[in-house]
Every structure is written in structure tokens, then in C-alpha cells.
Amino acid sequence: MEGIIKKVLIADDEPDILEIISYNLQNEGYTVFTAKDGKDAITQAQKINPDLIILDVMMPGKTGVEVCAFLRSQPAFKQTLIIFLTAMSDEASQIKGLETGADDYVNKPISPKVLVSRVNALFRRVPNKETGKSITIGNIVIDPITYLVKINDHEVVLAKKEFELIYLLASRPGRVFLRNEILSQIWGNEVIVGDRTIDVHIRKVRQKLGTDCITTVKGVGYKFEV
Amino acid sequence: MEGIIKKVLIADDEPDILEIISYNLQNEGYTVFTAKDGKDAITQAQKINPDLIILDVMMPGKTGVEVCAFLRSQPAFKQTLIIFLTAMSDEASQIKGLETGADDYVNKPISPKVLVSRVNALFRRVPNKETGKSITIGNIVIDPITYLVKINDHEVVLAKKEFELIYLLASRPGRVFLRNEILSQIWGNEVIVGDRTIDVHIRKVRQKLGTDCITTVKGVGYKFEV
DNA sequence: GCGATTATTATCTAATTGTTAACTGTAAAA
DNA sequence: TTTTACAGTTAACAATTAGATAATAATCGC
Known part of the structure; x- marks a missing residue:
């Protein structure tokens, strides 16, 4: 059954954002988990081994970029899809984000529907995640x-x-x-x-x-x- | 031996855009081909079998979306990466574009460096076009x-x-x-x-x-x- | 910052792989 | 039948590539 239902972990310190994204992704059939900051995101990621992680860049404690860099250094998360969410739309941070190993970079304000489309597009391209499991x-x-x-x-x-x-x-x-x-x-x-x-x-x-x-x-x- | 140098086809009716994107992708080590409209894009795609196609949405004759839909209907291009380029930043067209089977959707005005980062990110995720079947x-x-x-x-x-x-x-x-x-x-x-x-x-x-x-x-x- | 572990580089060696050259075989044309 | 033009065979040589080992550099945990 695994591989059919995709697990998505969303990390953001704004409860509103968490809620609206969760709602839209759940509607699309994804199983959604949430984290309220960077540290939490890492803990959860290790626990649930999601197929996709959506990371807010600006979070208290560890930033999304730091979380991404850490996860990418671990074999279990080399293949995990990562999308950055950010209010900073400047070129430099976008490039930096993508080079840290993210698969997409979406600027706030976010259209939930566009985000869902982008999530779908990523999963279409990478049908089954083969890493993370022993x-x-x-x-x-x-x-x-x-x-x-x-x-x-x-x-x-x-x-x-x-x-x-x-x-x-x-x-x-x-x-x-x-x-x-x-x-x-x-x-x-x-x-x-x-x-x-x-x-x-x-x-x-x-x-x-x-x-x-x-x-x-x-x-x-x-x-x-x- | 193939597999290491990626072929990118860019289709846009504005020569300036073609040139600046070509230049930046070539700098990054890609082999770049260009097409000046939708029909040309399809002809070229069939001839050179590129790893990635960058399509302007607004082109005379066939639009980028039409080109994408056509290519995706052909088995040979199911796996080919496609990025849309467009001046229309509205939600609906973005969603439509992604749902047609594009892998990314970048709004104009384009930052060449961001585009290059996105191209790199796509290739990072889909590293080998499984070169060669048994x-x-x-x-x-x-x-x-x-x-x-x-x-x-x-x-x-x-x-x-x-x-x-x-x-x-x-x-x-x-x-x-x-x-x-x-x-x-x-x-x-x-x-x-x-x-x-x-x-x-x-x-x-x-x-x-x-x-x-x-x-x-x-x-x-x-x-x-x- | 220090010691220990881990990562990278340099060098040498061994093995495999690739190429050449010289010779042989063969089948068709003269 | 002889000639000719290839391809086949073989062994020797050359080049490439990976293995081994030790030395140096970087990193991590305390």
C-alpha cells in the first residue's frame, strides 16, 4: 500500500498557513503531517519518513534552509522531495534555496491551488520514492x-x-x-x-x-x- | 557515450529571450537548441530528442500549452522535462500549465539565473533518463x-x-x-x-x-x- | 583546542582491456 | 587456377583502469 498514498510534512510557524495548506492537500488525497518549527520538522521527518516536505524558510530556531541542508546530508532524505515556501521573493535566496537541494521554491502569498498543482507535478515526475526505507x-x-x-x-x-x-x-x-x-x-x-x-x-x-x-x-x- | 551532456530545447518567438537563456544554459554546460515557434518546437524536438524543453506559452501558431499537450501524447516525450515560460502570472493559467504535464512554470520577467537553478533542480531530481533499455x-x-x-x-x-x-x-x-x-x-x-x-x-x-x-x-x- | 575518526590525495602496482601488426584462411573475380 | 580483397586469428604490446597502502587533510565530539 505504501507508495500509493503520499505522506506530506508541512513545516511553518504560522498556524493559518499550516491549516489552509493541510486542508487543500488532504482534499487532494495526501496524508498530511505538520510541524511548527525547524527542529520539529526534523524530528517528524525522521519519524514518519514523508515523501514530500514543505518548508517555510523563515521559522524560529532552525530556518527552512538549515533543515533542508541537514536532511539532504542524510541518506534517508536524499531523495525526499522538498519545497520551500517563502516571503522572500528575491533572486538570490531563490537560487540559494534551489541549490541547497530543494525541488521547488514557491513565493508567498501562496495560492493553495497552485501549490497543490506544483506538488502534483513533482509527484508525477518522481512516482515512487525508493529511499528512506531500510x-x-x-x-x-x-x-x-x-x-x-x-x-x-x-x-x-x-x-x-x-x-x-x-x-x-x-x-x-x-x-x-x-x-x-x-x-x-x-x-x-x-x-x-x-x-x-x-x-x-x-x-x-x-x-x-x-x-x-x-x-x-x-x-x-x-x-x-x- | 551519452548521458552526461544534457540537451535543452528552447522555444520562444522573442529572439532576445532565446539568446539570453541560451547563453546562460550553455555557460552551465548544457547543449542548447532553439525553436522560434510552436510548430518548429515540435519538429526540432522530434529531431534532437532533448532532455528538457523550455516552452514560451504565448507563441504564434501553436501555443506552448498546445505543444506540451501534443508532446505528452507521444510515448517518446512522456519522460521529457518541460518548463513553461510565461508573462501570464495568473493562478488559473499556471495550474492549467502544470496540469498539462509541465514540470515547472516560470513567470516572466525571467531571471536567467533563477531559470538555470530550476533547470538544475529538475535534472538533479531526474538524473538519468534510464539511458537504454534491455x-x-x-x-x-x-x-x-x-x-x-x-x-x-x-x-x-x-x-x-x-x-x-x-x-x-x-x-x-x-x-x-x-x-x-x-x-x-x-x-x-x-x-x-x-x-x-x-x-x-x-x-x-x-x-x-x-x-x-x-x-x-x-x-x-x-x-x-x- | 585536542585527539580520534573520517575523508581525500598521492603513489605505486596489478590486472584488465584495447590496439596493432603480422600472418592465415577463404571466397569470389579474373 | 591464380589473384585479390577481405575478414579471421593470434600474440605481443600499449593504454587504461582499479586495487592497495600510506600519508595528509578535514571534520567531529568532547
Whole structure:
């Protein structure tokens, strides 16, 4: 059943906005959760693992941009859709917002109907979110919430990049990920790292996991296989 | 190899707009094509198969919305990203635009930088147009996603060039590929390799596959046959 | 700020993959 | 039958690519 009904988390400190957006999205068939500030948004996101998060930029405590940056640094939320909501319509903040990893940026005052259209458009493009859930393949369990990998119930502790690597590869078992894809998914498009960096991480993962579940496809990339 | 450089088609009847957007997208590394009206946009789209189409809504002849609706009705363009550009900022047209199947809707006056950010955001979300489908012919499956060739469920591992060769030939079974075509498709037009290079690769593929599914057409080229 | 962990780079090595060259086989044309 | 024009075969060589390891840099938690 999961994947059919989409979960949307809305974070805004203005109750009115929360209410009107909730109402409109619920009407459209989404399951809506709300958060009243940035910290709350993160807590809730981790609890309910939503398909989409709508973030007000100006919130007390943590701003929407900070929340987005934090979530995007976690493998579990790399693929989660994020829309910014803001009163600041200036160019610079819009660009900044989109570059932080948001999928859309909507200026206030908001037309609820336009927002709903934009939400629909995003979901049309990304039909089923494949991340956020723990992945089980054979005797290996990879859980992005706890950052733990279990092999035959034996826990393996991986560093962040190592975890992101195995999680990415395991998200589509068998599929070859080009080095470029790995770079843009894990390091981002702006960051430039040397050629051997991926290899070194791959090596560490292979070492720690013991099992050789990562196959090299020379000249192409790597893939997860059991 | 394709997949890394994205092709963007821009359709607008105002040359100034075309130019400024082209310039900014080219700077960002995209390959840009332009069309001056709706009809032209469709012709070009079919010719170059772009990854993203930016459509002005108000164009002489066919409007952007009509172009979008037409393209979306064709299987080849179901996955193509589409952004509307428009002076009409009213709610209704925005909703209409998004519901026609557009992925984003940007109001004029356009900030080129914001547009570039939005284009980047879309490509970030839809990174790989799943380049290449798996080919099944008889008892042979050639899958570019996993980089595997299966013969009667028996997996054969090919090197990169070998795989590219069989994939190219199998993409049009029965059709003869001239040696020149093979060279330009797999090696590219700049690279110059000796006459026997293709033969050697063909030989390895034949050897590894066991089955002789590659037929030599003397004086012409090679073709895939079962 | 300090120590520990994690990430990246540099360098070397090993392995694989790609190309060339020289030779052989073969089938059609002269 | 001989010639010719290709393609096939093979092995040697070249180039590319990834693995290993150690050293350096950056980051995190206290």
C-alpha cells in the first residue's frame, strides 16, 4: 500500500498557513503531517519518513534552509522531495534555496491551488520514492535511519560516506552506477574529488562487510550483487 | 557515450529571450537548441530528442500549452522535462500549465539565473533518463542497466567495448552496420583506430557468447541475427 | 583546542582491456 | 587456377583502469 498514498510534512510557524495548506492537500488525497518549527520538522521527518516536505524558510530556531541542508546530508532524505515556501521573493535566496537541494521554491502569498498543482507535478515526475526505507537483500540489511548494516544479524559500523555508498548501490541491486552518477549522488555536482576517492571508499566497504557484494564493472562503474 | 551532456530545447518567438537563456544554459554546460515557434518546437524536438524543453506559452501558431499537450501524447516525450515560460502570472493559467504535464512554470520577467537553478533542480531530481533499455532477442538478453548479457539464463561478462558492440548491433537486429558506422558510434568520430580493431572485438564477443549471433557481411559490415 | 575518526590525495602496482601488426584462411573475380 | 580483397586469428604490446597502502587533510565530539 505504501507508495500509493503520499505522506506530506508541512513545516511553518504560522498556524493559518499550516491549516489552509493541510486542508487543500488532504482534499487532494495526501496524508498530511505538520510541524511548527525547524527542529520539529526534523524530528517528524525522521519519524514518519514523508515523501514530500514543505518548508517555510523563515521559522524560529532552525530556518527552512538549515533543515533542508541537514536532511539532504542524510541518506534517508536524499531523495525526499522538498519545497520551500517563502516571503522572500528575491533572486538570490531563490537560487540559494534551489541549490541547497530543494525541488521547488514557491513565493508567498501562496495560492493553495497552485501549490497543490506544483506538488502534483513533482509527484508525477518522481512516482515512487525508493529511499528512506531500510533495504534487505539476502542476508544483508541496510538501515538509513540508524546508519547500521547488518550481515547475518552481525552489526557492521560504517563511516558516513561508506554508508552512503553501499546504500546507493543497494537501492538498485544489479544496476551499474557510473562513477559520475556516484559522484553526483553522494558528493554533489559542485564538489570535485580525485579519481581514487571512490575506490578507497569502496575498498573500505568491502573490507568491513567481508562479503563481496560490490562488483566492479571496469571502465563503467560499480554494482551491488549478492 | 551519452548521458552526461544534457540537451535543452528552447522555444520562444522573442529572439532576445532565446539568446539570453541560451547563453546562460550553455555557460552551465548544457547543449542548447532553439525553436522560434510552436510548430518548429515540435519538429526540432522530434529531431534532437532533448532532455528538457523550455516552452514560451504565448507563441504564434501553436501555443506552448498546445505543444506540451501534443508532446505528452507521444510515448517518446512522456519522460521529457518541460518548463513553461510565461508573462501570464495568473493562478488559473499556471495550474492549467502544470496540469498539462509541465514540470515547472516560470513567470516572466525571467531571471536567467533563477531559470538555470530550476533547470538544475529538475535534472538533479531526474538524473538519468534510464539511458537504454534491455534488449531481448530469442534466448539472448542484453541489459545495459546491469551491463550483463544472458544466454539461456547463463550470464556472460563482456568488457566495455565488447558490450557496446553487441548492444549496438542488437539494437537493430538484422540491419547491417557499416564498419564506419560502428566506428563512429562506439569509438566516436575523432578517434582513429586500425582496420583490424573491430574484428578483434567481434571475435571476442563471438567467443564469449558461444552462439554465433553476429553475421559478417563481406565488404559491408556486421549484423546481429539469431 | 585536542585527539580520534573520517575523508581525500598521492603513489605505486596489478590486472584488465584495447590496439596493432603480422600472418592465415577463404571466397569470389579474373 | 591464380589473384585479390577481405575478414579471421593470434600474440605481443600499449593504454587504461582499479586495487592497495600510506600519508595528509578535514571534520567531529568532547
